Amino acid sequence: MMKLTFATLALTLSAGIAMAQTVRMGTEGAYPPYNFLNDAGEVDGFERELGDELCKRAELTCEWVTNEWDSIIPNLVSGNYDTIIAGMSITAERDEVIDFTQGYTQPDPSVFLAMSSDVDLKGGVVAAQTGTIQASHIASMGATVVEFATPEETIAAVKNGEADAVLADKAFLMPIAEAEADLSIVGDDVYLGGGVGMGLRESDGELRGKFDAAIQSMKDDGSLNALLAKWLPDSGQF
Template sequence: MKQILLGTAVLAFSAGMALAQDVVRMGTEGAYPPYNFINDAGEVDGFERDLGDELCARAELTCEWVTNEWDSIIPNLVSGNYDTIIAGMSINDEREEVIDFTQDYIPPATSSYVALSEDAPLDGVVAAQTSTLQSGYISESGATLLEFATADEIVAALRNGEADAVFFDTDYLTPIVEESAGELIFVGEPVVLGRGTGMGIRESDTELKDTFDAAITSMKEDGSLNELLVKWFGEGTDIYE
């Protein structure tokens, strides 16, 4: 298993870290399992629900969950519809021009191609979700990019023949491939994109960023973040050490 090294610095919590706001609104997509999804009870569920609830508990914050479509998730954070983005969002330079990020709570992950056959042309039509690192990568790869608003739609486009392949987060695609009974297969080589996954925070909310950074650090250092990563992504996932 690939290990990601973690520094030994300790950030301690204190009563002085409490924020003035009564409720912190946690913005997520709700359509990106196992990161986040809507369960049968109509509630936000998944790795980021577990993580976010634990971070809020450690920071002694009252948090509520808000869902928003992916393609407008950053503008609606900036405009104040919620206070964080916790939605499988990779940290990159382009996004950091608009918002701040906490430290990563998922190490840099791989993205993969999935197709219906081993000889699918990866320089042909490749489907990816709009406004993602994967869509940016495909647009510069020489392939023809076919964008959709949700991850479900890119897989549907592959199955109905609109795309030769899809390119997306490996952790999202793995259970879909496994459950397809051989219909879908991984092709080509995985690609590492971004600098890990973090919480998006408005640039003005420095105290909130510092509070969540401290909570994430505490979970890394006591091993509880690794436990959540293995719970939701399996024994082979990258962890912190």
């Protein structure tokens, strides 16, 4: 009887491991502090730590996949990974193509970074990463927008005179302004979008529900606020 009990237990545990759902977490790996590649070439940052905890709470096995920003939504839809967790703001336009979890950040301010404090933000040339809410905002305010595939290219455009300023998340641009004497934050904070959430295919409602519940549990026990304080100290708390 004892042998049978242990054998049954072993089979049950093996079946549980085999049935664990593997979820591919798609991110950019180039937008610190949200996500970046560390010296070991591994995904790191706020969203790596958050995503691992969400997967643990949802009892999912997660694998991390990097993808360039400008094709991150099409490659989710086509099945190259199962989620987007890449500093993506929740917008009505994106919500027409994919679904979002509830937000895991409050709306984060965007700011302008320039080499001169008297730069013409409304009539000048402003850089932004392709497909971002910042690029759309620049066009709506009447300035000329120049779009680049990566965040690093937007900064380079300001340095080489291709753009008068760059508009991006404050959490991304502030450390750059603090580290480089010739660059500074100019103008007022700009609030865009409805916070950052995980993107999923519209057909994956069950998976979205699991992550929604995990995010809510982190809000309820204060662990999400602790992560925000660690990685995004200037952002709002829940």
